[in-house]
Amino acid sequence: MAGLRAYLWPLAWALLFHAVALGLFSANWSSPPALRQSSTAEPMMAELLTLVAPAPKAAPKPKAKPRPAPKAKPKTQKKAPPAPLAEAPAPARPEKAAPERNAPPAAPEPEKPSLQEVLGTDFEDALAAEASSDASDRPEAVGSYEADLMARIVSQWSRPPSARNGMSCDLRLALVPTGELVSVTLVRSSGNAAFDRSAELAVRRAAPFQVPEDPAVFDAYFRSVTVTFSPNDLRY
Template sequence: MLRSAILPTIFALVLHGAVLGLLLHNWESPPPQVASIEPLYVAAKVVNMAPKPKQTAKPKPKPPAQVSETVSQVIPISEPSATEPESDEPPVAEYSEDSVDELVEVARDEDSPDPAADQALLEADLMRAIAAEEGARAAVTDDERVMAYIGQIQQDIAQNWSRPPSARNGMEAILRVFLVPTGEVVDVQIAESSGNTAFDRSALVAVERVDRFSVPADSALFEQSFREFTLLFRPEDLRL
């Protein structure tokens, strides 16, 4: 009887002790920690995405144009211009350059109350036209003088030229002749050969025989047309 009462008592005590221990354990345990999540802040900046203006390339300066100077060593003899017919109009009085300038200055003075200003301008224009006409006539006169000397040179050479028997139509020889202001020949060269030695030699001999040509005393006219010129030799004719 005693043993049967002790066992249930011990079992009851153990069970109560276990329950009490569980209660105590749950009472003393700290409350669960709740993790706090901090918000994440992002710093943002507004960026201007406007395109950059394109830089226009500055045009490179053009290099200065090179001015080529051409010096003609040979002065060709130009054909004379057509001679103007003589005018039946009475000669007009010549005016000096100083008088023309004075009339032009008077005509350009707009503040001048002188009514003769318009008349002075008309007279100045008239005198300039007269001067231009006189210059044209002088140019024609110079051409006529040049042609006269050219004709004399052709005649002198033709009188001293003996065409070789081998000369044939179609042959051409061009000589370059150099003179001094007195008309004497200082040099003569074959610029273009005819292809026939005897024909070329006969042309050279013809110029050398003349030795001295008639040339204008006017130094400007001589330098322009007779200091150096070319001669064209053909069996059928002679041309300068």
């Protein structure tokens, strides 16, 4: 319980920071983004909560010492939001975070802890890492592979004439490290079988995909990918 209490401040800081950042962001976000992102803003909150939930398990562990990181973090991040990030934000922050954390710097990517590491360490570390390095957990390269995957699917997607703006279905793609598609599962139907099939066909025709070579990164991001198909460029 005592260990748990020790989390209160870092946690409070983390929540406060997220709230501030979200506020800043939404205040500045004037026009709708070119691509709608359904899965970003809200899941962020959800993720925090799930991280909080398992705390009791972690609490008994005696080695819950790496407080410095969480303490340092609010400062780092408070500085972060303004301007200096403009150029290369990702490398900048982790450099500060890495030494503070007890995790050994990962050899291939010294600038950030590999995801597996983060996942493998116990909960405090995960929380600290999560809180201190927020996005830097996500290797930069993921974005470009993701963009490639998306572009390939877009270029293969022919909507049937019965498709309408506002229809939406989710497919779960299972990939293997060579980028081949092992299976496509319809996890949420649009209610229009022809629409669902057009999405599935787009994915199957787009495969195989370019995926990161790093197995850890692949496992974390590309082994299973959920794609939502919700057209907004149709005439109707």
